[in-house]
Every structure is written in structure tokens, then in C-alpha cells.
Amino acid sequence: DAKTTQPNSMESNEEEPVHLPCNHSTISGTDYIHWYRQLPSQGPEYVIHGLTSNVNNRMASLAIAEDRKSSTLILHRATLRDAAVYYCIVSGNTPLVFGKGTRLSVIA
């Protein structure tokens, strides 16, 4: 599985957009880009995934670079409930291999 690089932590003000970056320069052609997040005291939960094109869902948007070597998870308006560890994973379907993720703090 391709290795990913994410910042250890980021901070955002409430109701502002957040851009969480992820580098995955060794991604292969069939690898998905997955984002999961883990809220305090809970198991991880799915956020979004993509292969080549940008993706939107009710939780977030995923912007994928043209060469697929990096991607950005976009939370359009951060809320206090979005404070979590966000994991970027690059792999085939399963099993997922988690790195350390980015701890997002949201300030009221």
C-alpha cells in the first residue's frame, strides 16, 4: 500500500473552511484515496473516497491532484463536532492501513 504524509495537527476557526492535505507520491493506478475520521472515544468513520475525479458528499469534498500524488479533504464549514483525527489512506479496497492522521482542532 502507498504511504501517506499528513500534518500532525491543524487548527481551524468554527464556520470557516478547512483544507486537510495528504501526500501520496507512491500511489498506484488502482489505489483508492480514502478519508476516515475518528471522533473522541469512537471508532473511525468513513468520510469520503475517490479514485481520479474530485468527489463531493454531504460531509466533505475531496480534491485529487491531476497526477494523483496528493489530495485535499475539504470541510466547507468546520463545526465543533468536526474536531477529530482525520486519516488519509491510499490502498486497494481492504484492509485499510491507518497512519497517524491529522488531529483537527476547531476553535469556537
Add this chain to the structure above:
Amino acid sequence: DVKVTQSSRYLVKRTGEKVFLECVQDMDHENMFWYRQDPGLGLRLIYFSYDVKMKEKGDIPEGYSVSREKKERFSLILESASTNQTSMYLCASSLEAGVGYNEQFFGPGTRLTVL
């Protein structure tokens, strides 16, 4: 609603005890997984299973075994618990591989303390 349940949220055991952590999913998923999560180390894969009675080692299988006798249930077994197995244990499941994208659904976790 999709559900993965784990038998306990908190568990305290003594060194040398045999420990069973149970995980049940109600989504008719083929794949099931056990991870452990430790501060500074993230989630690490212990074992997974693609079908009943099948198992595959993950990255850190030493000291653990698993059992999958029924599709919906995946058990993690610590044959002789040790203090370095104190951790948060997370179970997950996903649909059959090869059928489109397979989201992994996680349980709430079991925090195991071995004294």
C-alpha cells in the same frame, strides 16, 4: 442502520488470563477485521477474515488468535494476556472484496486493561 457491536466497552483482566473479545456485525458483510490502537502508534491491524473459518495475519498478530465460526461474528483471543496488550481494540467489517468500493464500518471499541 449499519451496526458493528463489540461485547464490552471496558474490560479489566489479569496477566495470564485468557481473554475473548467479541465482535458482531448485522450487515451480512464478508470481511471482518481486528485492530488495536495505542497513543502515538495509530491503528494497527492484528488479524482479518474474508470468510467464515478463514483468517489472515495482519501487521501485529503475535500473542493473538482469532475465530470466525459464523459470518456475523469475529472473535479476538488473547491466549495469555500480558500487560503490553493493554490497548483499545477496534473491530470493523466491510462487504465482499471486488464489489465496488467497500467502506469499512467500525465498532465503538473495547478498552482492555491487563493488570
